Amino acid sequence: MPPAPCRLHLGSPAKDPETGFGANRITFPLSCTDRRSDGGAGQTCQIFAELSFWNELLWFAKLELREVKPGRLNVMPLPTANVPPNKHQEVQRAVVLLHWLLAEHWCVDTVDADCHLLRFYPQLIFEALPLSPSLTAIKLSDHELEVGVAVDLFVALRKCPGLQVLECDDFELTGDATTLQKYVAELIENTTTLKTLRLTGIPKLLDGEAVVEALRGNSTISHLTVDAPSKGDNRTAFYESLAKSAALTELAVVGNSQETFSDVEALFEGLAENRTLRKLGLQQYRFNLVDATCFSNAVAANTALQEVAFSCCYWEAPAVSYPKAGVRQMLLEGAIVRWRRWWRVEPFVHAIANSASLRRLAFETNHFADEEMLRLLRAVKERASFRELFFEQVSRQSAGEFCDLLRETDTVDKVKVQSCWSDPACFVESFQRCKDFPSICQHDFHDLNSVHLRTICAALSSHDSVTVLYLNGDPTEDVVDAQSATCLGNYLASTVALKEIHMSLNTSEEAVSVIVWGLSKNRTLEKLGIKNWRADAADIRAICEWIERSTTLHQLVWRCERSSTAAVLLSELSQRLEHNYTLTAIRVREFVENEKYWQVVKNFLRRNSSLVERAAHFVLGSELKRSATGFRSCVLPPASSDKNAGTWICGRRGSAAKVRRERGASEEGFLAVVRRRQERARLPQEIRRCSPTRRPQFRRFGVRAQMAACFRRRRQSTERQRVDEERIPRGISVECSLH
Known part of the structure; x- marks a missing residue:
């Protein structure tokens, strides 16, 4: 990476510079026509007409511009961009123009900065951030920074006028990190706009009192994710201040699982009186029985908390004794008497049964025995207001018993499991016992051989209910023989339930051809992952033809180690994606010799991603013309409905129903509405x-x-001035504004 550019270069970028790919040029300077942030008319910035050229230029800085809201851009990192080391001039030009873009354009909403920008161009970025008139979110992660650079960063962030979201993750600081505490505290104290703050992986940041006191006095931050202080003297005050906050609605705290005593009971005790917190997440904690008892009592007394999630947490057996005799030892003995043999599950049963507000409880894994799980499920069933018990994964041995318990307690509709790590024998047995897995979305298989693969495919074909599948073969042997490939191909061709499959299988070219035949018949897949395939050019072209036709596939991951395989794939896709509006994401290793194809493919992906975002906003009620044209142009890929479900405004079914209603409306009715509004x-x-x-x-x-x-x-x-009728969405009956 070249040294930082001087100020002379910053103030005098070339007029209409080349992008670095062929003879393509961008228009510079290009004024921003989006003045919605300034109270002006809602026009789309003219930079969108040249977005592909801008992304070619910014590629040298390992960045890209993506439309994540109608008419709004995010600066996002490209960590896999393989920029040649001799492109110093192109890199410098890209960073200088990024500075100008941030300072002059209202359409830039978020900056997700890559680490090398802060390392090699710190002053340039620090000058640009405060000048941005519309920047609302900044996300920084995986940075190796000197403390002085980090201090300058937070000084610049204080000057951002409309900053609402700040996320800083995994800063590896060189120097005395305690000097940073003062500037972080000043940012928190003085902000009047910040709503979401994430400060994790920054050593010793919360060990001082300054940041804790700033959080205590802040009244704007409603979503907070932080590391717990490493010093015990400061932890109690930290937890008490969070529990008593009147502004926080969502809180996530990352602890240290190596510590036996985390003092987290101070947080639980304060929660009993809290009336604003809605979501609580705890990560990497080692809880003892006293902590569990405090949690149970706090949730039972709280009337506002709706969701609690535990991730990477450990639960100590009650035999653990405290090094300090006295109150804590008495509390432990009292908890043992209270919960008795059900000490592992009864605190959660008590919380669910007595809470007036709790709606969701999430665990990373099922660490309960069958009898304990039965008690928990009965509490879930009996509490009408409780909606969801979530497990990130269940073990392969307990899947069948778990499904039996769900049927016995009639809690299938209230329990969700993200994934199940299965072996073929347990998987088939569970299928025979339960017929389907109504609450398990994803099944993972590892170290598969040909016999395992045939067994799994036979079970899947008999009971077609699995939606996500991970097939990982034994790396020491060829997994897919001709018979196994036929079974897998037939399953892929016939399934109507499968939405996502990832295959890491050692295959011969003959086996790949059979599997590709099955893929070409599939009509349901939304995500496809491929690894370790020995595919020839004909099979790659067949997959690309299927992708071109598919109206469901929106994500492709192909981990190929040979540049020739990537070249055929990208060359085919660059010629076939022009009329495909569904595919929005591809992850393939970037080789320098394939970059000319990559730029074409990326432009199609950005176009499709933009259309999906605009269509999703239209389905959710946006009246922007850009949202309506996005809906008109795409076939509404599954990602659009997924986007709706993530907003909590309407679920996937509601989104699909509205889409069907809008598609059924007449074009003439929409044109009449637009003409009438325009003429009036x-x-x-x-x-x-x-x-x-x-x-x-x-x-x-x-x-x-x-x-x-x-x-x-x-x-x-x-x-x-009339509306361009060729761009007006077809099949829309609602009124859309003209901008």
């Missing part, structure tokens, strides 16, 4: 007041005739 906007004020839509009683006085005459007089002057 151009009428003289006295005629607008007498519009038939507002004053029906004036119809008999010839208002329609007056309006028609007005239209005829102004037809010529307004012709240039």
Whole structure:
């Protein structure tokens, strides 16, 4: 990476510079026409017309611009970009123009900075951030920084006028990290706009009192994710301040699982009186029975907390004794007497049964025995207000028993499991006992051989209910023989339930051809992952033809080690994606010799991703014309419905229903609405007041005739401003604004 550019370069970028790929150039300077942040008219910035060229230029800085909201751009990192080491001039030009873009354009919403920008161009970035008129979110991660650079960063962040989201993860600081505490505290104390703050993986940041006191006095931050202080003296005050906060609605705290005593009971005790916190997440904690008892009592007394999640947490047996005799030892003995043999599960049963607000409880894994799980499921069933018990994964041995317990307690609709690590024997046995897995979305298989693969495919074909599948073969042997490939191909061709499959299998070229035949018949896959395939050019072309036709696949991951395989794949996709509006993400290793294909493919992916975002916002009620045109242009890939479900505004079913309603509407009705709104906007004020839509009683006085005459007089002057009917969405009946 070259040294940072001097100020002279920063102030004088070349006019209409080349992008670095062929003879392509961007228009520079290019003024921003999006003034929504300034209260102006909602126009789309003209930079969108040249977005592909801008992304070619920014590729040298390992960055790209993506539309994540209608008319709004995010600066996002490209960590896998394989930039040649001799492109110093292109890298410098890209960073200088990024500075100008941040400082001059209202359409940039978020910056997700790559680590090398702060390391090699710190002052340039620090100057650009405070100048940005519309920047609302900054996300920084995996940085190796000197403490002085980190201090300058937080000083610059204090000057960002509209900053609402700040995320800083995994800073490897060189120097005395305690000097950073003062500047972080000043940012938290002085902000009036910050809503979401994440500070994790920054050593010793919360060990001092300054940051803790700043968090205690802040009244704007509602979503907070932080590391717990490593010093015990400061932890109690830290937990008490968080529990008593009147602003926080979502809180996640990352502890240290190596510590036996975390003092987290101070947080639980304060939660009993909290009336604002809705979600609580705890990661990497080692809980003892006293902690579990405090948690149970706090949740039972709290009337606002709706969701609690435990991730990477450990639960100590009650035999653990405290090094300090006294109150804590008495609390431990009292908890043992209270919970008795059910010490592992009864605190959660008590919390569910007595909480007036708790709706969801999440665990990383099922660490309960069958009898304990039965008690927990009964509590879930009996509590009508409790909606979901979630496990990230269950073990392979307990899957069948787990499904039996769900049926026995009739809690299938209240229990969800993300994944199950299975072996073929347990998987088939569970299928025979349960017929399906209504609550388990994903099944993972490891160290498979040919016999295992045939057994799994036979079970899947008999009971087609699995939606996500990971097939990982034994790396020491060829997994897929001709018979196994036929079984897998037949399953892929016939399944109507499978949405996602990842295959890491050692295959011959003959076996790949059979599997590809099955893929080409599939109509349901949304995500496809491939690894260790020995595919020839014909099979790769067949997969690309299927991708071109698919109206469901929106993500492809192909881990190929040979540049020739990647070259055939990218060359085919660059010619076939022009009329595919579904595929939005591809992960393939970037080789320098394939970069000309990569740029074409990336432009198609960005286009599709933009269309999905715009279509999703339209389905959710956006009246922006750009949202409507996005809906019109794409076939509404599954990612759009997934986006809706993530907003909690409407679920996948509601989104699909609205899409069907909008598709069924007539184009003429939509065109009439747009014309009427446009023409009314151009009428003289006295005629607008007498519009038939507002004053029906004036119809008999010839208002329609007056309006028609007005239209005829102004037809010529307004012709240039009419809506481009070729871009108006088809099948839309709702009213959309003209911008």
